[in-house]
Amino acid sequence: MTAALSVQLYSVRDALAADLPGTLDRIAGLGFANVELFGFVDRVDEYRTALANAGLTALSGHAALAEGDAERALDAAAALGMRTLIEPMVRHGWETADGVSAIADRLGQIAAQARPLGIEVGYHNHTWEFESEIDGRNAFDVFTERLDPAVVLEIDTYWAEVGGASAPELLARLGDRVRLIHVKDGPRSTDAAAQQPAGSGDMPVKEILAAAPGAVRVIEFDAYAGDIFDGIAQSLRFVSGQAS
Template sequence: MTAELSVQLYSVRDALDADLPGTLDRLAGLGFENVELFGFTDRVDEYRTALANAGLTALSAHASLAEGDAERALDAAAALGVRTLIDPMIRHGWETADGVSAIAERLGQIAAQAQPLGIEFGYHNHTWEFESEIDGRNAFDVFTDQLDPAVVLEIDTYWAEVGGQSAPALLARLGDRVRLLHIKDGPRTTDASAQQPAGSGDMPVKEILAAAPRAVRVIEFDAYAGDIFDGIAQSLRFISGLEA
């Protein structure tokens, strides 16, 4: 079975602000069938129409639930047929064992809210979860040990690597808990503007994909110095070529 491919719409946020329907049409024209939403809770009707017209499916979406209005985000995701809703970032609390426990508990509560709507709920990492240490272990490993199995994971493989992890080894440890991957490339730096199309930088993209063969591949750029649609197209060609 070939893993599904998607693109995080944050990558094209400026284009979306200027022309949401046209941007979705352009992504469909590149060959995408799926997208990952962000900032959708105030634009449900607009996205519903534009996604249908472009022939795109919102497999997943990002929304801040742990520190925001979880019920509103869940209702908006359900209205758009989102399969997996991801909290993209919890910045604080990773420094202590009690903080990590509180984060895991809160995410478990949200997963329970999501289940009756037919939505999986999960969490997306950055670097700081790996940079904080608790009793000789990184905070992310402590977190996943405590996490309710109903909470799934979207591993941002770039930020895991920048945070000092081997993304392929991390994925092997986590197994099927990982439902989605953020795939991006570039040097191991926190300077997002240095990000490059998949296959053009230092990330072990081939090994990452092999380590999570069933996870949805979500192409993303936090920033890009070139034409963003060209960068996305290059990433899509590289990943599709590896998995053809």
């Protein structure tokens, strides 16, 4: 089975702010059928109409859950037919075992709230989960051990690598717990503006895709020095050519 392809709309946030329907039409025109939303909780009606008109499905979305209004975010996700709602980041708490357990417990509670709505709750990493060390282990490994299996994972493969992990090894170890991966490329740098289309940077993108054959491939740029739609199109061509 070929894994689904998607794009994180944060990549085109400036275009969305100027023209949401037109931006979604452009994304569909690149060949996408699926998108990952952000900032949708206050724009449900607008997104519902524009997604339908563009022929796009919001498979997943990012919204603050652990430290936000989880109930409101879940209701918005359900209204848009979303399958997976992802906590995009929890910045603090990774320095101690108790802090990590508290994050895991909170996400488990939200996953239980989400289940009757037919929504899975997930977590998306940055670098700090891998940079923090607890008893000789990185905090992300401690986190995944303590996390309710009902909470799925979206591995941002770029930030995992920048944080010091091998993304292919991480994906192989986590297996089916990983429902989605963020695919991006560039140097191993915290300078987001240095990111490049998939296949043109230093990230082991081919190995990453092979290590998570069933995970939704979500193309993303945190920033890009060139034309963002062209960058997304280049990434889509590369990832499509590497489909399992």
